Amino acid sequence: MTALEHATEVVDPVPGTGAPHLPEQPDSGPEFVQLLTPEGERVEHPDYAIDVTDEELRSLYRDLALVRRWDVEATALQRQGELGIWASLLGQEAAQVGAGRALAPDDMAFPTYREHGVAWTRGVDPLHVMSLFRGNDMGGWDPVATGVNLYTVVIGAQTLHATGYAMGLQRDGADAAALAFLGDGATSQGEVNEALIWAASLSAPVVFFCQNNQYAISVPIERQSRVPLYQRASGFGFPGVRVDGNDVLAVLAVTRAALARAREGSGPTFIEAFTYRMGAHTTSDDPTRYRMASELEEWKLRDPIARLKAHLARAGIADAAFFDAVDAEGDELAVRIRTGTLEMTDPAGTEIFDHVYAEQTPDLERQRAEFVAYHASFEGEK
Amino acid sequence: MTALEHATEVVDPVPGTGAPHLPEQPDSGPEFVQLLTPEGERVEHPDYAIDVTDEELRSLYRDLALVRRWDVEATALQRQGELGIWASLLGQEAAQVGAGRALAPDDMAFPTYREHGVAWTRGVDPLHVMSLFRGNDMGGWDPVATGVNLYTVVIGAQTLHATGYAMGLQRDGADAAALAFLGDGATSQGEVNEALIWAASLSAPVVFFCQNNQYAISVPIERQSRVPLYQRASGFGFPGVRVDGNDVLAVLAVTRAALARAREGSGPTFIEAFTYRMGAHTTSDDPTRYRMASELEEWKLRDPIARLKAHLARAGIADAAFFDAVDAEGDELAVRIRTGTLEMTDPAGTEIFDHVYAEQTPDLERQRAEFVAYHASFEGEK
């Protein structure tokens, strides 16, 4: 037997069989970090301890519940024609809130287009996210002030930005790190792999946070990788870890440790948050075409919010009044989001020209002037 | 201690220290496949046995010696202004001949710009390689007839071609595999990593043969990877193996096994052939700017040809008459290459237009006609 026969164990060794997609669902073992079971029971992990106060636990619950409420409202607004599209985070609240809450003030997050939960934990105004999906702008928040980069739609491109930002932190001697978000599908992009290579080569203080939500639109994870994604990292020379992405405590603990490691100068970490996209890819998508309803049902049993709620209730950390208050706050938030969205004024046409360059060009100045004159020529007609 | 602290051991943990480059030089252990020591002694490897006849051994020696002679002649021709540039294979003969000789007739090789040794083993006429470096064409051989794709200069691009070709073999039910060559520097290209991903995902019959010659022009391997390159593969879900690239027997054995595995339908393998670029990157390069002479001296002790010669002589497989005959054959080859190169006729100007498309366009037909008419207008003047 040659060394080549010691092939790594793969998820689905038969290519192209078209077998029904059954994401493997690890729920224990040291390779899978979990601190809160789907039933809401606290468990320990040999490598990850976490000290959280009751106050913190309630506040984590509040974040999870509010971002879900936001998501529901946004989906409704899209259905009513008030948004062009919406990318739902349903099911991924724990991964996003856990990762977002792990960030220190000086850290910088580099989201994809789905990290509303991260944006929320950093204080980004939800309306600044809504304006993007409404088509008013490409994200209304200030990336520098909030520590959240604007959403990046081209899959994976932001992982290199995060790595370069981390190189900047390094040069500044800053006690901070960059947190790059990416999806399971994104791991197949060349640029993402280059980001891993650069981060390793330059020992950059960046953490790659991959939400493996099992799908890239319709394509199941098995098409991107036959082995668990977190294993990718070791071949590049840095640690990878798989965490229960529906367990906000585990995500918080693992991400905190990785960010601390990065800030200390020990280089990058790759985190695979094992989770599930409970909704459609976006409001334009129809998941019934490519996945079975039963799969969703199974994952509902692992709901990230239900499990924290069960824990809080069972451990007496929160009572019905608390949950009612959070619900009420959610409804207020929803109203604010709805009203704010409906009240948004459309951008001025001249916006097209005004931010292309820091130093405006004569060409664009002329095109802008022509645009203004052209539109003025219709004024009388209205 | 968290799991993150179990970081993989890295080659050079201190970034940017600018320490003198000392490539690590493994020469034993199960992670490094070697069948012939630098001193020319046959050793066994637990996973790789090889049965070679004396005849085969002599013929391997002949290949090594002849490609080196070719390389010397080409370098000289470049110095004399007869080639635009030459990319020397000096020091990498065993890696290339070993890999090339492992190929079965129906297999297809996808070289970079340096695999003259592979081309040689497949019967490509050296003059068809010389014409490229002379600037007559972009490779004069027939890739289909020889089973050697044309050289690809854009780093790494050919690894995807090889993977796609392997997908074709799969669809054809062919008992064949693709062999993709790449350098250590190339492993940093996104496209190369995509090739690994595709090969794994589609279980394509392709073998990636990486000649780690320690440098990408001036940049040492540590900049590309902090961990041995062969380890990259396992994170993608298939085996990686490191072989002594200066040991033609080990390279032959490992590549044969990997190709057999691919043909059997067991998917890709990544081979790291640990070797050294004993010459300059190309004739345009000046390695004294970035590496120490002592390094080269050390590697000379591992010379791929000397070790096989020592083995053949010591084991009585070849005598002085044999070595003299090979030398003489080399000199004849050199004469043929020199004469053939000098006798090449320059390509006709209309070649610019004639192969852009399979179906010529009216635009180019017109440009071609204008070109011909324009040049005809000077005829009288000469």
Place this chain on the structure above:
Amino acid sequence: MTTLTLGKALNMGLRKAMEDDPKVVLMGEDIGKLGGVFRITDGLQKDFGEDRVVDTPLAEAGILGTAVGLAMRGYRPVCEIQFDGFVFPAYNQIVTQVAKIHARSRGRLPMPIVIRIPFGGGIGAVEHHSESPEAYFAHTAGLKVVAVATPADAYFGIQQAIASPDPIVFLEPKRRYWEKADVDTDATPDPLFRSRVLRAGDDLTLLAYGPMVKTALQAATAAEDEGRSIEVVDLRTLSPLDLDAVYESVRRTGRCVVVHEAPTTLGLGAEIAARVTETCFHSLEAPVLRVGGYDTPYPPSKLEEDYLPDLDRVLDAVDRSMGF
């Protein structure tokens, strides 16, 4: 004669091409079970299997790079790029490999690869989903570039492109996917690399392609009300350009306007203006005018109506041309 949407016509054309030639392989993201985000490949994986309709990993360079290898092995890959703005990760493979391998190999390695790209704006989408990258490809020697505007051209054009021995960037006007027209699937189609006069006229020659063809026709109709007779040409092929009919037309009309969504600077209009001027210099009564997108990134969707050439902007250019 069947009534088909442009999207359905493409779907049927792809099916026909796959039936006709077992070497045709479709590759792309989400083109299998989902049938593509625009459903252009709907049902094809079910009927032709996963080896011929490949849901690829999420990597566009990978799609084009493996297509090169498949082509070397005798296959005819048809690659779907999900949206115009996502073709750029594949740009290196397209420009340095797909476009060059025929020349590099002096014809020994044909590259019959079709790159399908839904292009253009007007669908209310987010960034990168509404772009018009055709000039990047038309400037690249070794590629051919076509843009279809009607269901019939879609149905036949995709088959002709697949049958062609050269690499073709096949541009589909995504906002017209749902528009219907009669298609005679038994007709003999026009050649792929030929422009087509859609409407005769004497006062001005109006050129468009892809999504702007409909706009150009509407403009011609509107201009008729003002007593102006506009000749409308659907360019159809962007590389090579087929301008003989255009030259003939401009020699009669003396005026020419080109419309496209892509940014005006170095858009197709620039090349056409240069060629028409060079060829018809003495016939021109006005410079060739261009109506294109502004030289800015494609704006957020609330601004796309302001950005995109429309009926009024075309008519405005017609007025300006007539005013010379």
Place this chain on the structure above:
Amino acid sequence: MTTLTLGKALNMGLRKAMEDDPKVVLMGEDIGKLGGVFRITDGLQKDFGEDRVVDTPLAEAGILGTAVGLAMRGYRPVCEIQFDGFVFPAYNQIVTQVAKIHARSRGRLPMPIVIRIPFGGGIGAVEHHSESPEAYFAHTAGLKVVAVATPADAYFGIQQAIASPDPIVFLEPKRRYWEKADVDTDATPDPLFRSRVLRAGDDLTLLAYGPMVKTALQAATAAEDEGRSIEVVDLRTLSPLDLDAVYESVRRTGRCVVVHEAPTTLGLGAEIAARVTETCFHSLEAPVLRVGGYDTPYPPSKLEEDYLPDLDRVLDAVDRSMGF
């Protein structure tokens, strides 16, 4: 006043920029100990350290993508692409990110990134080492594109580009790296985004940039012998174009020829022809003519003399223009 080669002028300009602003970081393949394959960064890593002159992994997307992150952090990355033909792996980052982030962030994230590209042919190299990709960038809104032709412009231009708040593709005519001229390093340079009349003339306006400027000047001298007075303009900035002086010139001469190495179709000449014709329509006595590379891949080096515009082809175009 010092005599400098163009390459040395760039080296000195880079050094000056690094001294003036500690945020300037050079990134690229082999730019450290080796000083770059053309030695443009020679000695800089030794003097400024590995944090400011970064020998990167071999990955162009990585170079540009991390440059974006560094720029977000307040740095001014200067990225060297080793040869023109190797910019394409970075194309996605350049076109979808570098060019768009200022607009995406409505000005909150400036991208002061310089992309240095040695471009053009004539050096007897193998495939991908002699290309002229400028039109791809000039068609991309959000980028600025300049091409230098002389040691003085190289010395000042690289500093001006680095100081600019916008992303700039900085094209260096590689075959002129070894050509010398006097440079007054204390002079006040012309603005970066301005074309320059190099030679006055009355009969025809000849435009060039980068490596073709020298050829254009030689053509003007040769034409003088035949009694023709040619005005030569070095465009210097390809995006934005600065054509006011050109319009003024063409209004006088009535004739215009544009020269570049890039394939003619959709090369810069197309845009310039369209604009000049639109702006100077009534002054033109001949169509704007273009002398460019053929619409083919750059050929093997034995054929590059046939491929590249040279003195004779420029004079031929001058003759044709005068013949109208």
